[in-house]
Amino acid sequence: MCRKEAFKLIWNESVDILLVDDQPENLLALESVLDCSGYNLVKANSGVEALRCLLKRDFAVIVLDVQMPGMDGFETAQWIKSREKTKAIPIIFITASTREEEFAFTAYSVGAIDFMVKPFSPTILKSKIEGFVQMHKIQKKLQLQTELLNQQTEEMQVAKEAAEAAAKAKSEFLAIMSHEIRTPMNGVIAMADLLLETELTQDQRDYAETIHKSGNALLLIINDILDLSKMESGKMELFEEPFDLSDCIGETLDLFSLDCRKKSLDLIYNIDPKIPENLLGDVVRLRQILLNLVGNAVKFTESGRIDVFVRLKETKGNSLEVEFTVRDTGIGIDEIFINRLFQPFSQSDSSTTRKFGGTGLGLAISKSLVELMSGTIGVKRNDGPGTSFIFTVLLYKAH
Ligand SMILES: Nc1ncnc2c1ncn2[C@@H]1O[C@H](COP(=O)(O)OP(=O)(O)OP(=O)(O)O)[C@@H](O)[C@H]1O
Ligand SMILES: [Mg+2]
Known part of the structure; x- marks a missing residue:
């Protein structure tokens, strides 16, 4: 059954009301007041009889006479309130005097309790019962909603694991x-x-x-x-070794010198002199990131220049946060594509592979590598033509 149907069923189903009084004529009077309201009226002529009914079914409201031989109304209510299954059922006491009414309030001020003094107005009793019945239905709806939510959470957990x-x-x-x-x-x-x-x-x-x-x-x-x-699968590991940063960048850029010459592109790099020459880090993976970004810059630039800047962002003891910028004067990147840029197999449009080659994996791999090196990567559109990719990595001073 769908959620909407279940809620509709709760709303339309007729509710049970328990009427408890030792006097048959009082029960008849209550019955005649409530008869036309569409409730299932269940009658009990003693406290014990009421408890028996409560063991068998669920009630929306209990109308309870206070003065009864044997187990009186208060004792019956005490038992009802002490049971987990019945403690939330609202009780309307029918009392004969205002003194009893005081007692009822001190003994059961924990909510969902009401009282009426005999002789009572049928209209008031009816509207009180209607109010409690509405509350009962809302409570059931909430209960169902909670169950459905729990069920959905469980299903989502199973789907997530799968x-x-x-x-x-x-x-x-x-x-x-x-x-x-x-x-x-x-x-x-x-x-x-x-x-x-x-x-x-x-x-x-x-x-x-x-x-x-x-x-x-x-x-x-x-x-x-x-x-x-x-x-x-979380199996990528970094290997730390000493390396020379300007060698690493120089060698990487050398690989593109032929392509740049063919396109008459200037390929220039600049390293912050504050960065020590000898560093410790995974130079193979650092070169891989640079190869990717410079490779893209060369691939997507027809004229102009490509600059690689390296600057020291922060020093913390032995560790250095180094920022790399690869700036080109190429075709640029559409604003709408920027959000998908670092996802695997994403290229600006379907013609990219045909025109420029590649599979759209380079940036996704670069991002993961940068993050493994405790850094971040981002992109920004230049004021002039082209794009700048900026990433940071954590490197260490070599002894
Ligand atoms: N410098 C750049 N200028 C313009 N567009 C770029 C630039 N760098 C990346 N892009 C866009 O981002 C897409 C993804 O780049 P990525 O490096 O992940 O893949 P690729 O270069 O197409 O293929 P691969 O790197 O797997 O060979 C590119 O296809 C291109 O559309
Ligand atoms: Mg690439």
Whole structure:
């Protein structure tokens, strides 16, 4: 049954009301007052009889005579209020004198208790009962809502666990597959290398070079997928080693000198002199981030320049927070795409792969690597043309 139907059912279902009085004529009088209101009226002629009824079913309201032989109204109420299942049922006492009414208030001032002095006005009794019945229905609705919420939370927990297990299985599968594909791929590239060293006709050379180039491109993708799946399954680890920052940047940028020359792009870097030369950190992964960002800058810039700035942001004892900026004068990034930029396989539009190549993994991997190095990465549009990617990482002074 859906939620709406369940609520409707609560609202429309007829409620049970317990009338307790030792005098049959009083019970009849109560019955005649309430008869046309659509309630199920259950009559009990003693306290004990009332308790018996309460053990069998749930009531919205109890109308209880105070003076009864044996167990009187107050004793009956005490028993009702002491039981977990019945303690919330509102009780309307029918008392004969105002002295009893005082007693009722001191004994049961804990809410949901009312009283009426005989002879009472039928209209007032009816409206009091109607009020309590409404309260009862609202309470039931809330109860149902809580149960549904608990059920939903449980279902969501189960779904979350299943999704996590599926994501883990996917990452593990990718990690194994990429690893398995990498080994034969290295063989293909090495053999193409050897083939290129032999005497070949021009056509054969072209074919071997294409095998070599395609093999390398495929290896890059496989490595990216391997990195991403390692990070997703939390298995990526950093290795600290001493390195020279300007060597690291110089060598990285050298890889793009040919591409930049072809496009007549200036590729310039500047390192804050406050940064010590010898540092400690995972230089391989730092180079990977830079390769990615500079690679993007070169790829998406047709004219102008690419600048790499490195500055010391903060020093805390032996650790240095170093900020890198890669600024280009390229095609820029659309505001709407910026939010998705660092997600795996996201590219500004479907024509990017065709026009520029790539799979949209570079920035997602860079972000994870930066975070592993206790840093952050962000992007901003330049005042002029192009984009600036800025990231920080934590490096250490080498002794
Ligand atoms: N410097 C930049 N200028 C303009 N757009 C950029 C720049 N850097 C990234 N982008 C946009 O962000 C997308 C994602 O970049 P990312 O490096 O993750 O993937 P890719 O370069 O397309 O492929 P891969 O890095 O996997 O080879 C790019 O496809 C491009 O649309
Ligand atoms: Mg890239």
